[in-house]
Amino acid sequence: MSAALQAKDLLIRAVSCDQSGRILEAQTLYQNGIAMLMTFVTDEPDEVKRKGFLTRIKEYMDRADAIKARVNGKLSLGEVVTHISIEEDDVGYDYEQIFGKYMDSKTVEIMLEEPYLAQNYQFQNLIRFLELAVTNCPNFKYIRLITKEDTKNLDQQKTNIGQIKADLERRKIAFFIKYEETLHDRKIYLSNGYIIKIGRGLHFYKASNPMYSIGLNNYRYRKCLQTDVDIWRTSGHAN
Amino acid sequence: MSAALQAKDLLIRAVSCDQSGRILEAQTLYQNGIAMLMTFVTDEPDEVKRKGFLTRIKEYMDRADAIKARVNGKLSLGEVVTHISIEEDDVGYDYEQIFGKYMDSKTVEIMLEEPYLAQNYQFQNLIRFLELAVTNCPNFKYIRLITKEDTKNLDQQKTNIGQIKADLERRKIAFFIKYEETLHDRKIYLSNGYIIKIGRGLHFYKASNPMYSIGLNNYRYRKCLQTDVDIWRTSGHAN
Known part of the structure; x- marks a missing residue:
């Protein structure tokens, strides 16, 4: 699987876990997926494409933040x-x-x-x-x-x-x-x-x-x- | 405990196990008790006492034989x-x-x-x-x-x-x-x-x-x- 497909796969699975309430796994998958997308940003020479990546990264980061709040909420005694x-x-x-x-x-x-x-x-x-x-x-x-x-x-x-x-x-x-x-x-x-x-x-x-x-x-x-x-x-x- | 008392103790426990149906343990205790009594026979210089020991040994051996038959019976499939x-x-x-x-x-x-x-x-x-x-x-x-x-x-x-x-x-x-x-x-x-x-x-x-x-x-x-x-x-x- 190419790195691009791997990142896509991770993020699709993140969204699916997120939706089914598996928030710990979703959190891990978002983090790994985002980290993989990051490598494209640095390697991408085309300005427009790079912006596209950054927009998507920002989107997934927001989702990961929301998950983090849910995880912390779940962990409070x-x-x-x-x-x-x-x-x-x-x-x-x-x-x-x-x-x-x-x-x-x-x-x-x-x-x-x-x-x-x-x-x-x-x-x-x-x-x-x-x-x-x-x-x-x-x-x-x-x-x-x-x-x-x-x-x-x-x-x-x-x-x-x-x-x-x-x-x-x-x-x-x-x-x-x-x-x-x-x-x-x-x-x-x-x-x-x-x-x-x-x-x-x-x-x-x-x-x-x-x-x-x-x-x-x-x-x-x-x-x-x-x-x-x-x-x-x-x-x-x-x- | 002296050897004589030990032998007595083993044989008393043998009889007690025998009576309560614990035949495997009774068998072991009879064997050990008899073996211990045997040492007295060989060490005993007095002819009369030796005969006394032998009579008791014979008695316990009969009991042990009876137990053996019961154990074998129990073990038959x-x-x-x-x-x-x-x-x-x-x-x-x-x-x-x-x-x-x-x-x-x-x-x-x-x-x-x-x-x-x-x-x-x-x-x-x-x-x-x-x-x-x-x-x-x-x-x-x-x-x-x-x-x-x-x-x-x-x-x-x-x-x-x-x-x-x-x-x-x-x-x-x-x-x-x-x-x-x-x-x-x-x-x-x-x-x-x-x-x-x-x-x-x-x-x-x-x-x-x-x-x-x-x-x-x-x-x-x-x-x-x-x-x-x-x-x-x-x-x-x-x-």
């Missing part, structure tokens, strides 16, 4: 639905048990803010979360993952994330990664209107000790680290 | 309840899905014949099986595992099995291991009267590929190797 205090060495908390019931057929898009994705167990936790999403959310179509770059093993991190992206795309789930160096807070935003905030994010399990013991695979038997879980309904939640 | 053919690369088969419903509150004892326990993934499968048993069988009290010695890494195998035994004993589940060099068939006997025969035993999953992909933790998404599953009701099954 409404009321707390549940609070769970997990104490040090508690057992009985796998992701399904804590927030599985909030992941449902109305969850089409997910935004996961998880600063730490470097160690094996952290990637394993990410897969565990995604397996739950795939299992509980039959209409799951898009995930945006925001994390920090692992400056010590950047290549390995990119390889792992690349594999996860390819795996999800085989299941028709778009995966978009954004690196943010200053990220600290952990948050899981679900497009059905719930936000899950866990103090330690996905990583609140102790290692299986000894390794071959009950709890190696089934995290309902794993000991936990102390952390707090707050589940919010967003203020934009319709019901 | 009755009728096939279900047959599943898993094809190469099939997905959708975790242990819960295949035989979880046969593991219930009436499952007090389990005998697992699984010749291969050497690689990490094989121990991981064993733990996965035990987690299911602990989850589904609230009255699970005893497991006998029959396997081959891993002659290449005997120390590691014994260490892993020792950890699993200790872990189960913390949950009040007695664990007994028996090594049989000629073992080939795989079989899971449940004391509620079901026998699960899987051609490849517990090890019919392909590796997660790439590693970080859906199916790493949740085996319902794992690709399988070709194997057949037959679930039998034992001929000694009441119901």
Whole structure:
């Protein structure tokens, strides 16, 4: 596909996502489509054509801005639905048990803010979360993952994330990664209107000790680290 | 505890298990108790006392023989309840899905014949099986595992099995291991009267590929190797 067609394709898909309420994916597609159109502006020698491009870019930027306002609105916290205090060495908390019931057929898009994705167990936790999403959310179509770059093993991190992206795309789930160096807070935003905030994010399990013991695979038997879980309904939640 | 008291304790527990229908555990306890009494016979200089020991040993041996007949009776296959053919690369088969419903509150004892326990993934499968048993069988009290010695890494195998035994004993589940060099068939006997025969035993999953992909933790998404599953009701099954 030529770059021009690719840009067109991205923007058509952006508009379609926008119209069907998939605003996170629309936002990503607008951004990528606009960035691609930008390259034509700089490369285009013809003054008239360049103006044409700029007009269209301006148009899509306005749409992207409108989307941004909607995303921010969706992300603003409404009321707390549940609070769970997990104490040090508690057992009985796998992701399904804590927030599985909030992941449902109305969850089409997910935004996961998880600063730490470097160690094996952290990637394993990410897969565990995604397996739950795939299992509980039959209409799951898009995930945006925001994390920090692992400056010590950047290549390995990119390889792992690349594999996860390819795996999800085989299941028709778009995966978009954004690196943010200053990220600290952990948050899981679900497009059905719930936000899950866990103090330690996905990583609140102790290692299986000894390794071959009950709890190696089934995290309902794993000991936990102390952390707090707050589940919010967003203020934009319709019901 | 002195050796004499230990032998007494084992045999008292054997009789108690025998009476409550826990015949696999009773069999193990009789065997261990008898073996311990045997040491007294050889060490005992007093002719009369030695005869006393021998009489008691004979008594317990008769009981153990009776148990053996009952165990063999329980293990004889009755009728096939279900047959599943898993094809190469099939997905959708975790242990819960295949035989979880046969593991219930009436499952007090389990005998697992699984010749291969050497690689990490094989121990991981064993733990996965035990987690299911602990989850589904609230009255699970005893497991006998029959396997081959891993002659290449005997120390590691014994260490892993020792950890699993200790872990189960913390949950009040007695664990007994028996090594049989000629073992080939795989079989899971449940004391509620079901026998699960899987051609490849517990090890019919392909590796997660790439590693970080859906199916790493949740085996319902794992690709399988070709194997057949037959679930039998034992001929000694009441119901």
